[in-house]
Amino acid sequence: MLIDSHCHLDFPYLSEQIDDVLGRARAAGIGVLVTISTRVRDFATVRAIAEAHDDVYCTVGTHPHNAAEELDVTLDELIALARHPKVVGIGEAGLDYHYDNSPRADQARSFRLHIAAARETGLPLVIHTREADEDTASILEEETGKGAFPFVLHCFTAGRGLAERGLALGGYVSFSGVVTFKNAEELRAFFDYAAGLGIDGLMVSPGYSYAKAPDQEHFLQRERTKALFRKVFAGKKWDFNHSPFFLDFLQGKREYQCTPWGNPNYSVLGWQKPCYLMADGYATTFQELMAETAWDKYGTGRDPRCADCMVHCGYEATAVVDAMSSPAKAAKSVWATFVR
Numbered sequence: 001m002l003i004d005s006h007c008h009l010d011f012p013y014l015s016e017q018i019d020d021v022l023g024r025a026r027a028a029g030i031g032v033l034v035t036i037s038t039r040v041r042d043f044a045t046v047r048a049i050a051e052a053h054d055d056v057y058c059t060v061g062t063h064p065h066n067a068a069e070e071l072d073v074t075l076d077e078l079i080a081l082a083r084h085p086k087v088v089g090i091g092e093a094g095l096d097y098h099y100d101n102s103p104r105a106d107q108a109r110s111f112r113l114h115i116a117a118a119r120e121t122g123l124p125l126v127i128h129t130r131e132a133d134e135d136t137a138s139i140l141e142e143e144t145g146k147g148a149f150p151f152v153l154h155c156f157t158a159g160r161g162l163a164e165r166g167l168a169l170g171g172y173v174s175f176s177g178v179v180t181f182k183n184a185e186e187l188r189a190f191f192d193y194a195a196g197l198g199i200d201g202l203m204v205s206p207g208y209s210y211a212k213a214p215d216q217e218h219f220l221q222r223e224r225t226k227a228l229f230r231k232v233f234a235g236k237k238w239d240f241n242h243s244p245f246f247l248d249f250l251q252g253k254r255e256y257q258c259t260p261w262g263n264p265n266y267s268v269l270g271w272q273k274p275c276y277l278m279a280d281g282y283a284t285t286f287q288e289l290m291a292e293t294a295w296d297k298y299g300t301g302r303d304p305r306c307a308d309c310m311v312h313c314g315y316e317a318t319a320v321v322d323a324m325s326s327p328a329k330a331a332k333s334v335w336a337t338f339v340r
């Protein structure tokens with residue numbers, strides 16, 4: 001199941017069309033959404049959205065932009081609000097020195113209050129940090145010294161030092177859609193960086209202009225995708241959670257037809273036919289999905305919507321089946337995975 005762990009459904013342009021927004025999220029295979037609070041004083045709105053929808057959960061907290069407005073929020077108040085059954089995290093709180101919308105001392109005070117709430121409740125703290133690496137790291141280290149608390153450095157764009165210090169404290173780092181790359185060199189540099197952080201098992205999948213993508217203009221088509229991955233993987237290896245044959249496929253060294261049921265997608269609407277990128281109806285049970293979907297109608301060359309698809313969820317399963325199809329291929333796959 002896919003979880004959108006960070007959205008702001010209370011922001012006006014989303015809340016005005018909340019049913020459409022949730023409908024699109026569900027159709028795209030999102031099973032759960034966590035809407036993130038940015039003002040404790042507006043928490044009632046966030047909580048109401050979570051209460052109204054079974055698949056929406058929320059956090060409670062003050063965004064660093066709003067820290068100066070909410071200095072009167074007490075620890076007891078924050079903890080009491082966090083006890084609501086739909087609250088799954090504290091925040092987002094932290095330090096944003098890019099905008100400096102609140103004085104830095106206020107941001108730090110609010111950040112520490114949220115850390116105390118995370119420590120007390122055991123709920124993970126969603127940390128927003130921008131251009132404040134040193135102060136974020138030293139506050140996290142100092143506060144962890146008083147007692148550990150779970151946290152995620154969300155939507156990470158900071159330097160390697162903060163990532164390493166956060167990971168050393170037992171935290172998580174999320175690299176999200178803001179991590180995009182202009183060319184193969186940038187992608188290679190990112191793989192080096194992530195591997196250096198000790199991330200075991202990177203995954204990579206090319207996007208493409210699937211029917212529901214809001215922006216059809218900026219995706220690479222199939223041939224350009226292959227050319228990009230040929231450059232990315234030239235002479236270099238990283239520790240990927242992929243079949244080596246899928247990585248060959250990305251580079252155009254193997255031709256595969258997709259296996260749309262290889263990564264089935266279940267949401268509140270049911271089992272999505274045929275894959276998470278296309279919603280040609282839903283089945284109530286997995287057996288029904290398998291029995292009633294016209295599988296041979298899908299895939300590159302069969303359905304125009306599939307023409308440029310090279311995604312992991314469709315093609316990894318084919319690569320894995322291929323790797324097991326003969327002793328020679330299995331040996332080659334094991335060799336490429338474990339012997340470097």
Ligand code: SF4
Pocket residue numbers: 258259260274275276277278298299300305306309310311313314315
């Ligand atoms: S090629 Fe396969 S995985 Fe890709 S959109 Fe088509 S059916 Fe889905």
Ligand SMILES: [Zn+2]
Pocket residue numbers: 006008036092
């Ligand atoms: Zn946010």
Ligand SMILES: [Zn+2]
Pocket residue numbers: 092127128129154155
């Ligand atoms: Zn943020």
